[in-house]
Amino acid sequence: MLGLGYVGLPAAALLAEAGHAVRGVEADASRRAAIAEGRFFADDEGLRAILRRVPLELAAEPGPAEVHVIAVPTPLREDRTPELRFVQAAAESLLAVLSPGDLVLLESTVPVGATAALAAALPGAEVAHAPERVLPGNILAELRRNPRIVGGVTPRAAARARAFYESFVEGEVTETDAASAEMAKLVENSFRDVNIGFANEVALLAARHGLDAHHVIGLANRHPRVSVLRPGPGVGGHCIALDPWFLAHGAGDAARLIPAARAVDAATRAHWLEAASALCAAGMGVSCLGLAYKADVxxxxxxxxxxxxxxLTRRHPGQVRCVEPMLERLPDGLLASTLDAALAGADALLLLVDHAPFRAVPPEARRGKVVLDPRGAWRDA
Ligand SMILES: NC(=O)c1ccc[n+]([C@@H]2O[C@H](COP(=O)([O-])OP(=O)(O)OC[C@H]3O[C@@H](n4cnc5c(N)ncnc54)[C@H](O)[C@@H]3O)[C@@H](O)[C@H]2O)c1
Structure with missing residues (x-):
């Protein structure tokens, strides 16, 4: 397993648990040390328990293996083009150990065509794309149970990839070609982004009419074939906010909705920033509740x-405090507060993330304060 991050480490652990001999290859020495000491993701007691039972062999370089799985980062560059150098570096490190007929599985999210390019760089290997669908916060269960697609550069590679995943996951595994698998993965996250973008655009339009977007959406959703998603302060996370650009990459005018959804996202963030900034400009102290990209992570x-x-902090230094119960330490530059202190002292509350402790705040605890609630988490309470 090349790359022991959010995707690679849990997958390596499940593989080892299923009885495979696994070498965990991680380029970052500090990450290897953290894994060896059982320190990785805050919310993964289940993962820690598996790795106590079946410890992973940790290494900086790959070794000989029948199956090589690549789960390295594929970030977006500043110019919104996919950065594939980590995949390329992983491929180069495999060249020294690869035997003819080895199966190479690319789990990293990539633009259409990248798996074929990987196969061209690894002569003699059978190559397939096996995209991940895991949800941060519930990765082990999702790895085990999610249906998955495996796209082979050749049909034989797809069949071997399927047999491999069926050896350790419970979800249904569907075979296809590499390019279809690549595009399907990107379509999934672009679908989410466009639909959340629609909900957020509805919220921006409702605000212009002075209406409660959550109420309007609730009414519209009473139609039997309508299901508008819940608005919020914008789309975040490692996948949904980035993968749409992989799909739109190089498509020119053929991609219209996808860039539009990204533009709605920027407008949504700006809308809530301006709303909170106006409160600060009026002299209020604002507490931002939550910094994570979604609830309970x-x-x-x-x-x-x-x-x-x-x-908001940069615009109004000293007037803004942040509460993030999921973190022990806030990012540099932000002023920390506890929830109790925010409820006692802030003039205004900006509920950015509906973490469980925030959802549990009773209406009387926020009475008398100005409340901005992009997600509508407090409107029913
Ligand atoms: N995190 C998610 O929820 C999620 C979900 C679906 C798909 N993905 C995709 O999976 C891929 C991996 O994502 P992640 O979140 O696990 O990333 P991550 O940054 O958490 O982990 C990647 C790891 O790979 C290591 N690495 C980089 N180059 C390497 C090399 N040549 N050899 C060995 N190790 C190397 C890095 O040091 C890092 O520890 C990305 O393409 C991502 O888009 C992620």
Whole structure:
């Protein structure tokens, strides 16, 4: 397993638990040390328990194996093009140990065509794309149970990939070609992004009419074939906010909705920033509740809450405090507060993330305060 991050480490643990001999290859020495000491993700007691029972062999370089799984990062560059250098580096490190007929599985999210390019760089290997669908916060269960698709550069690679995943996951495994698997993965996250973008656009439009977007959406959803998603302060996380650009990459005018959804996301973040900023400009102290990209996780990647809180702090230094019960320490530059102190002292509350402790705040505890609630988490209470 090349890359022991959010995806690779739990997958390696499940493989080892299923009886495979697994070498966990991690380029970052500090991450290897953390894994060896049982320190990785805040919320993964289940993973820790598996790794206590079946410890992983940790290494900096790959070794000989029948199956090589690549789960390295595929970030987005500043210019919104996919950065594939980690996949390329992983492929180069495999060249030294690869035997003819070895199966190479690319789990990293990639633009269409990248798996075929990987196969061209690894002569003699059978290559397939096996995209991940895990949800941060529930990764082990999702790895075990989610249906998955395996796209072979050749039909034989797809069949071997399927047999491999069926050896350790319970979900149904569907075979296809590599490019279809690549595109399907990108379509999944783009679908989520466009639909959340629609809900957020509805919220922006409702605000112009002075209406409660959550009420309007609740009414519209009484139609039997309508299911508008819940608005919020924007889309975050490692996948949904980035993968749409992989799909739109190089498509020119053929991709219209996808960039539009991304633009709605920027407008949504700006809307809530301006709303909170107006309160600060009126002299109020604002407490931002939550910095993570979604409820009940400690993950800050691409988080709209973190962006809004950071910009608000930069504009109004000293007037903004942040409460994030999922983190022991806040990112630099943000002023920390506890929930109790925010409820006692802040003039205004900006509920950016509906973490469980925030959902549990009773209406009387926030009485008399100005409340901004992009997700509508407090409107029913
Ligand atoms: N995190 C998720 O929820 C999720 C879900 C679906 C798909 N994905 C995709 O899976 C891939 C991995 O994501 P992640 O969240 O696990 O990333 P991550 O950053 O948590 O982990 C990747 C790891 O790979 C290591 N690495 C980089 N180059 C390496 C190399 N050449 N050899 C060995 N190790 C190397 C890094 O040091 C890092 O520890 C990405 O393409 C991502 O888009 C992630």
């Amino acid at each position: 400690a993950d800050l990647r691409e988080s709209p809450a973190l962006w809004i809180a950071g910009e």
